[in-house]
Amino acid sequence: MSLPRLGVVIVTMGNRPRELEALLASVEKQDVPAARVVLIGNATPLDGVDVAENVTKVPLGENLGCPGGRNVGLEVLRESGEVDAVIELDDDGLLVADDVFRTVQLLFAADPRLGIIGFRVADEHGHTERRWVPRLRADDPMRRGLVTAFLGGGHAFSMPMLEETGLWPSEFFFGHEESDLAWRALDAGWKILYEPELVLQHPKTSPARHAVHYRFTARNRVWLVRRRLPAPLIPVHLGVWILLTLVRSRSLAGLGAWWGGFVEGVRTPCAPRRPMRWRTVWRMTRLGRPPIV
Structure with missing residues (x-):
């Protein structure tokens, strides 16, 4: 070998x-x-x-x-x-x-x-x-x-x-x-x-020790799903993530920075868009983590 x-x-x-x-x-x-x-x-x-x-x-x-x-x-x-x-x-x-x-x-x-x-x-x-x-x-x-x-x-x-x-x-x-x-x-x-x-x-x-944590986390998550997920899953993933963020957030300042990053991720280019195939979605689901959470 x-x-x-x-x-x-x-x-x-x-x-x-x-x-x-x-x-x-x-x-x-x-x-x-x-x-x-x-x-x-x-x-x-x-x-x-x-x-x-x-x-x-x-x-x-x-x-x-x-x-x-x-x-x-x-x-x-x-x-x-x-x-x-x-x-x-x-x-x-x-x-x-x-x-x-x-x-x-x-x-x-x-x-x-x-x-x-x-x-x-x-x-x-x-x-x-x-x-x-x-x-x-x-x-x-x-x-x-x-x-x-x-x-x-x-x-x-x-x-x-x-x-x-x-x-x-x-x-x-x-x-x-x-x-x-x-x-x-x-x-x-x-x-x-x-x-x-x-x-x-x-x-x-804690990842929040970085000053840009909330902004980049939000912006990059939006970029990630825009680049990699099939179109029908994009609003599902982002909806689940927004709900989890609101439930888990303990800082109003952090939440404000997070929302600013979210808006930045929506408005700014994130090319190239190469969405995964549906069989990859199914493979990830079988492995215990569907790409909506």
Whole structure:
């Protein structure tokens, strides 16, 4: 069995130096070395970051957002011709085991239609929050299986899948970029596996810590469904989402920013529109998450 060559992409804004140092060390300690590691500096020069010989530093003059920065790293790996699969990690994450890369290799080698592997994210106490489990019934974070989504903090991609589906939607900048890529992968017939034995330790944080969270979450959700859903499902999905947002919202200021983002998503272009096929809708439904929630 031929094992895929692995690459790693990490994007940083330079504001977590200790966490980044620990993450790079955990990448280096893996029992299977990565063929290439690309460290992207989003609007940061990376001058003070010490790296191993197989790490390529790419400082960017502007902040391209997480998906835009990752696309730069993916392009570097693709052009190198040295990588068959890529692992992407948040700069404040940590690989607590040293066999993560080996497990990723074996999973991809065993199934040529496996496109995405989602890691389990857990805090420093080993606890996995419900919102970190990529399924609707999130009561058991240790339940392995095929899913319709993955977490951006820790995951692995098949490079042949990316060649077919395309890269991250960089225009999203922050929020729902994982869903856009996951839906494209599923529509192209690729599988997404949630593997809880692959753990990325990550601090317990709230996405609302980002100032643009409410606006971008709303705008990008509207863009997502306009781009990817069959026309009859667009008002259904948005209607369900509006209702859930109103029920869950605890902040009037946040709700105002969310509504502004929603209007922006409706009014601004979101091309290209390539809606998923109805058989993909049915496939997602059978996997437990129809694309209306």
